[in-house]
Amino acid sequence: MPPSPHEPGPAPYLITREQSPPNLEFPFCHLGPRVTPTASFYVRSHFPTPRLSAGGWGLTVGGAVARPFRLDLAELRSLPARTLTATMECAGNGRVFLTPRRRGVAWELGAVGTAEWTGVPLSKVLERAGLLDSAREVVLEGADRGVLTDPLPTPGEIAYARSVPLDRALGDVLLAYGMNGEALTPNHGFPVRAVVPGWYGMASVKWLTSVQVTAEPFQGYFQTVDYAYWDTRDGLPPQLRPLGAMQLKAAVARPAPHEEVPCGTVYEVAGAAWAGEAAVERVEVSVDGGRTWADARFLDPPTPHVWRRWRLLWHTPTCPGRHTLVARATDARGRTQPASHDPARGGYMITHPLPVEVEVRERPR
Numbered sequence: 598m599p600p601s602p603h604e605p606g607p608a609p610y611l612i613t614r615e616q617s618p619p620n621l622e623f624p625f626c627h628l629g630p631r632v633t634p635t636a637s638f639y640v641r642s643h644f645p646t647p648r649l650s651a652g653g654w655g656l657t658v659g660g661a662v663a664r665p666f667r668l669d670l671a672e673l674r675s676l677p678a679r680t681l682t683a684t685m686e687c688a689g690n691g692r693v694f695l696t697p698r699r700r701g702v703a704w705e706l707g708a709v710g711t712a713e714w715t716g717v718p719l720s721k722v723l724e725r726a727g728l729l730d731s732a733r734e735v736v737l738e739g740a741d742r743g744v745l746t747d748p749l750p751t752p753g754e755i756a757y758a759r760s761v762p763l764d765r766a767l768g769d770v771l772l773a774y775g776m777n778g779e780a781l782t783p784n785h786g787f788p789v790r791a792v793v794p795g796w797y798g799m800a801s802v803k804w805l806t807s808v809q810v811t812a813e814p815f816q817g818y819f820q821t822v823d824y825a826y827w828d829t830r831d832g833l834p835p836q837l838r839p840l841g842a843m844q845l846k847a848a849v850a851r852p853a854p855h856e857e858v859p860c861g862t863v864y865e866v867a868g869a870a871w872a873g874e875a876a877v878e879r880v881e882v883s884v885d886g887g888r889t890w891a892d893a894r895f896l897d898p899p900t901p902h903v904w905r906r907w908r909l910l911w912h913t914p915t916c917p918g919r920h921t922l923v924a925r926a927t928d929a930r931g932r933t934q935p936a937s938h939d940p941a942r943g944g945y946m947i948t949h950p951l952p953v954e955v956e957v958r959e960r961p962r
């Protein structure tokens with residue numbers, strides 16, 4: 598196939614959504630290789646980046662364990678390492694497309710990326726500590742701290758912390774010190790962060806300094822007040838539950854919203870699709886606002902926890918006019934995306950198909 602004339606070059610830059618703390622977005626229309634270069638990997642931080650040194654760093658492991666201990670970076674690096682590829686999406690990605698507008702960072706499509714993470718399985722560290730029978734969750738805490746007023750005031754200064762259930766903690770959760778073959782950068786959690794493959798980014802705690810095993814479900818700020826949604830399972834009244842696995846979603850990278858597209862040409866529509874704990878099996882694209890659909894072609898095989906890039910050749914209309922493109926994904930269990938945003942999700946888990954409006958124009962002569 599001839600290279601698409603619409604293929605943009607690499608994007609070693611980020612869009613500033615907030616200067617301080619740094620909240621920086623990947624310009625999603627520059628989607629290129631399956632693994633996102635670190636320089637264009639989005640940054641989502643609630644507090645200013647703590648400047649930690651490799652030599653001064655230590656990890657405290659305690660709580661419901663037989664042998665609490667402390668680990669320095671040299672010791673962590675001496676343990677058997679694993680490298681895994683995982684897509685990470687902020688749970689608020691796509692928020693700017695919601696009406697009415699929701700609180701939080703105004704992300705468009707690019708609070709998502711894929712990286713190769715290298716580190717030590719959390720399970721190895723927990724094994725060394727020896728779990729007590731009462732162990733139920735693992736609380737991961739970062740070195741970054743501060744005071745917040747939104748959505749509720751914090752009880753003074755707090756650190757960023759999230760928990761993972763024990764079965765996940767004993768699974769593929771990584772204590773990562775490497776990203777795309779290099780040391781983590783300060784904004785991505787240097788020297789060590791957690792990576793919880795398949796979960797929204799909030800679980801992957803950066804600047805990790807403490808691992809505490811608990812017997813009770815953790816009810817911290819970023820677990821309840823923030824990064825939670827109203828669940829209405831089992832006919833019970835709505836209950837707040839912490840966000841977890843990424844939900845099935847297909848996103849269009851090219852054309853970008855409101856892009857001008859030439860008439861009477863072949864335009865290669867491009868995007869990616871992902872789901873936290875399911876496999877993306879199919880992506881369909883509509884170039885007529887959802888009336889008719891065609892199957893996109895995958896560039897990547899299904900790989901657990903990693904997005905699949907897809908393409909579709911679009912023979913653009915011969916006459917100028919406005920057109921709406923939509924993509925939707927189906928997983929291996931036959932489930933697809935919700936038709937509209939469920940208000941019980943608030944400003945999170947924005948996974949309904951987002952229409953992309955474009956302007957088809959006469960070709961310049």
Ligand SMILES: Nc1nc2c(c(=O)[nH]1)N[C@H]1C(S)=C(S)[C@@H](COP(=O)(O)O)O[C@H]1N2
Pocket residue numbers: 638639640641642643644686687688738739740741757784785786797798799800801802803804805
């Ligand atoms: N310590 C700490 N860890 C954190 C955060 C944070 O603010 N502090 N933000 C979380 C959120 S909401 C996301 S989406 C991811 C983003 O990781 P990144 O900045 O490397 O893209 O980090 C998570 N881990």
Ligand SMILES: [Mo]
Pocket residue numbers: 641686687688689798799
């Ligand atoms: Mo996030």
